[in-house]
Amino acid sequence: MQYLDNYLQSKGGYDYTNVKRNELMKAQGFKEMPFTKTGTTIVGVIFDGGVVMAADTRATAGSIVADKNCEKLHPLAPNIWAAGAGTAADLHHQCAHFNAKLKLQRLNLNRQSRVNEVITKLTTKLFPYRGHIGVALIIGGIDSNGPQLASVSPHGNYVYHPFQSMGSGSLAALGILEAKFQDGLTKQQAIDLAIEAIEAGIFHDMGSGSNVDVVAITKEGVDYRRNIRQYNAKSHQKQIPYQFPANNTPALRKFEFNFEKQELSEVGQEMEIVE
Amino acid sequence: MSGIFEYNGGSIVGMKGKNCIAMACDRRFGQQMSTITTNYQKVFKIQDNILLALSGLNSDIHTFYALMEKEINLYNLKENRKMKPTTFANLVASSLYERRFGPFFVTPIVAGLENGKPILATYDSIGCKSDLDDFQVGGTGGNYIYGACEAFFKPDMSPEELEEVIGQSLVSGCDRDSLSGWGGVVYVLTEQKLTVKILKTKQT
Numbered sequence: 001m002q003y004l005d006n007y008l009q010s011k012g013g014y015d016y017t018n019v020k021r022n023e024l025m026k027a028q029g030f031k032e033m034p035f036t037k038t039g040t041t042i043v044g045v046i047f048d049g050g051v052v053m054a055a056d057t058r059a060t061a062g063s064i065v066a067d068k069n070c071e072k073l074h075p076l077a078p079n080i081w082a083a084g085a086g087t088a089a090d091l092h093h094q095c096a097h098f099n100a101k102l103k104l105q106r107l108n109l110n111r112q113s114r115v116n117e118v119i120t121k122l123t124t125k126l127f128p129y130r131g132h133i134g135v136a137l138i139i140g141g142i143d144s145n146g147p148q149l150a151s152v153s154p155h156g157n158y159v160y161h162p163f164q165s166m167g168s169g170s171l172a173a174l175g176i177l178e179a180k181f182q183d184g185l186t187k188q189q190a191i192d193l194a195i196e197a198i199e200a201g202i203f204h205d206m207g208s209g210s211n212v213d214v215v216a217i218t219k220e221g222v223d224y225r226r227n228i229r230q231y232n233a234k235s236h237q238k239q240i241p242y243q244f245p246a247n248n249t250p251a252l253r254k255f256e257f258n259f260e261k262q263e264l265s266e267v268g269q270e271m272e273i274v275e
Numbered sequence: 276m277s278g279i280f281e282y283n284g285g286s287i288v289g290m291k292g293k294n295c296i297a298m299a300c301d302r303r304f305g306q307q308m309s310t311i312t313t314n315y316q317k318v319f320k321i322q323d324n325i326l327l328a329l330s331g332l333n334s335d336i337h338t339f340y341a342l343m344e345k346e347i348n349l350y351n352l353k354e355n356r357k358m359k360p361t362t363f364a365n366l367v368a369s370s371l372y373e374r375r376f377g378p379f380f381v382t383p384i385v386a387g388l389e390n391g392k393p394i395l396a397t398y399d400s401i402g403c404k405s406d407l408d409d410f411q412v413g414g415t416g417g418n419y420i421y422g423a424c425e426a427f428f429k430p431d432m433s434p435e436e437l438e439e440v441i442g443q444s445l446v447s448g449c450d451r452d453s454l455s456g457w458g459g460v461v462y463v464l465t466e467q468k469l470t471v472k473i474l475k476t477k478q479t
Contacts, residue, residue, distance in 0.1 A: 018377030030279040033331075033380070036399040059405070064418060067405045089403035093372045132376065242427050244439035249446070250475040252458075257469040259323040264359050264390060 034062040035087050037134075039207020041169030042072060042083035043177065043197045044138040044149045046162040047190035050218035051140035051147045053083045054194035056169070056202050057227070058209040065209070068232070073215050077102045077113035078222070080141030081215050085167035086154060087134035094135050098122065115141045115148040119158050127156030136166045142217050169201025169208040176200045187216055195229060202231060279380045280331050282307060284454025285317055286416030287328040288445050289384045289395050290428065291409045292437035295465045296386045296393040298326050299445040301416070302458035304333055313457040320469070321347055325360050325387040326462055327367070330414030331400070332380035339379050342370060360387025364396040364406060371402030382413040388464055412448075416455035420448030438463045438472060446476055 026032070042055040059067035074082045074095035080102075084091035098121065102113045118139055126133055131154045140149045151164040163181045165173040176197040185193065191214055201208045212229040215222060287300045304315035318328045319340050327343060329336040346366060350358050358366075364385045371379065378400045387394045396404050397411035405411070410428055412420045423444040432440060442461045449455040459474040 014375055015373045016377050018374055018379065020377075022377050025279055030282070031277065033278055033280045033382075033400055035401055036403045036405075059403075061399060064421075066399070067408070069407060070405065087401070087403075089368075089372055089375070089399060089401040092403055093368070241429055242440075244427075244436065244443060246435045246439065248439050249442040249461075249472075252473045252475050254473070255471040257471070258467060259469070261466055262322075262324045262357055262388075264324075265356055 035089060036061045036066045037087055037207070039169070039205070040072060040085040040167030041165065041173050041198050041201025041205060041208040042085055042138050042167050043165045043173050043194050043201075044083065044140045044151075044163065045177070045181065045185070045190045045194050045197075046140075046147050046149050047185040047187055049147065050142055050187065050190075050216060051149050052187070052190040052194045052214065052216045053081055053138060053140045054191075054198045054212060054214045055083045056198055056208040057211045057213060058207070059088055060207055068210050069227070071213065071226070073213050073224070075099065075222075076118055076139070077106070077141065079143055079217060080113055080115055080118055080139065081217060081222070082118075083138045083140075083166075085136040085170075090133050090135045091137075094122075094125075094133065112143055113141075114143040114145065115139060115150065116145070119150050119152065122152050123156040123158055126152070126154060131155040138164050138166055140217060142219055147217075165197060165201075167201070167205075167208065169198075169205035172200040172204040173197035187218065191216060199229070199231075277307075280382070281415055281454060283331070283333040284415050284452075285315075285330045285333075286412070286414035286420060286445065286449055286452060286455040287317055287330045287384055288412045288417075288420050288424065288441060288448070289328060289386045289397070289410065290424070290437060290441045290444075291393040291395050292434060293431040294388070294391045294393070295434040295437060295463060296326075296388060296395060297434075297437045297441045297461060297463045298328050298384065298386045299441045299459055299461045300328055300330075301414075301445065301449050301455045302460060303454070303456055305454060310457060318460065318462055319344075321363060322357060322387075323469075324389070324464065324466075325358070325363050325385065326464060327363075328384040328386070328413070329381050330417075331382055335379040335381045339370075339381050339383070343367065346370070360385065360389045360394040363387065364394060364404060367396070368398060368402040368404040371398055371400065373402075375401050382417075384411050384413050386464065388466060391466055410444075414455060416448045416452030419451040420444055423447040434463050434465050434470070438470070442472070442474055446474065450477070 055072035
């Protein structure tokens with residue numbers, strides 16, 4: 001049966017060899033460590049001529065802040081971006097996978113990617129996994145059908161709406177969006193609205209925090225502003241920074257290994273062709 | 276029975292300096308409340324300029340390290356060149372995510388030097404890579420070491436100062452964690468040298 005293992009390994013996809021062992025351990029009473037989640041507040045707003053998406057930058061592992069400045073806005077295509085909430089590993093790897101898949105398709109068909117393509121591909125991937133791939137995405141982009149904004153839930157449900165919010169801070173953000181959204185906003189008005197919605201999430205939701213990232217997508221191109229607002233800068237400086245004298249920490253033994261400076265290249269040496 | 280990650284115990288920490296990078300780990304290998312040995316290796320040299328630190332379930336530390344050794348050896352043979360630290364960091368993320376629904380119970384930290392620039396990446400157990408911070412922690416004592424790192428860390432430290440700071444952070448953090456400790460090892464990597472220092476702590 002070795003050939004089956006090799007075939008599945010080369011085919012790619014998920015590896016389920018540890019599942020039985022892990023289930024046994026859980027049955028014995030062990031608890032797993034929490035995965036890094038993105039808590040999150042993400043929003044999308046359609047304006048006249050494009051789409052604006054914004055996100056906070058906090059990643060949590062249980063109640064600890066695992067990453068104070070992570071990136072939640074992922075490019076899927078030059079004209080389509082995704083904002084993600086949910087399990088951070090799933091978001092990162094699924095978005096990278098779709099980015100590559102769409103790029104291959106563009107190279108094959110010589111056509112711009114469309115938002116509805118992305119939605120279809122995503123939902124058909126997510127539905128069979130019954131929500132176990134924890135990605136809740138807002139997909140926004142501009143293509144031949146104009147600016148579009150949709151949200152996708154982990155179970156494979158999708159909704160098109162001129163403004164969206166997802167994540168643990170979505171209710172706080174939705175309050176701002178419902179009150180202040182109008183049709184026919186300008187780009188700057190849409191950016192300001194999106195930032196205000198994220199702010200509401202950052203201050204009212206414990207799972208969201210730190211800074212705000214914004215991306216505005218129009219026919220002309222993409223305007224990505226990383227950390228456009230920062231609310232969490234260190235307010236105090238250490239008066240006297242710690243200064244440890246050398247060899248302060250006592251050691252039992254010390255080793256040194258010298259090696260040559262590493263030559264890191266993109267391509268290896270030329271092969272020698274032997275006749 | 277507590278968590279799977281608390282079964283064996285252990286702590287690791289990585290820190291960036293000026294054209295150098297440091298990694299430190301404790302030396303305890305336990306089974307819940309008992310200590311089996313006090314010289315367990317948790318930091319592994321993958322290549323001259325790449326270090327991999329692993330914390331979590333010791334059996335998975337061993338398995339995952341063996342898997343990464345295999346990958347890098349095959350890479351060296353197939354591509355006939357050394358692997359870049361950023362490439363290795365991505366390899367670790369993909370290998371962990373491959374087992375998304377049956378994960379290895381490890382939280383790795385990858386440290387490397389790429390043309391003089393320090394690279395530091397940490398992951399949760401399913402491969403969420405986080406590589407923008409100046410220091411990273413892992414293991415049962417990780418949260419305590421976070422506090423010490425926030426206080427002691429300065430950007431752009433020299434290798435000698437970095438060795439002191441990471442050693443003190445590790446020891447301070449592990450003192451507050453019953454499942455970590457029994458010694459510490461500090462690895463400082465510069466472009467042409469790897470220095471390994473075995474620390475004298477309260478119970479070595």
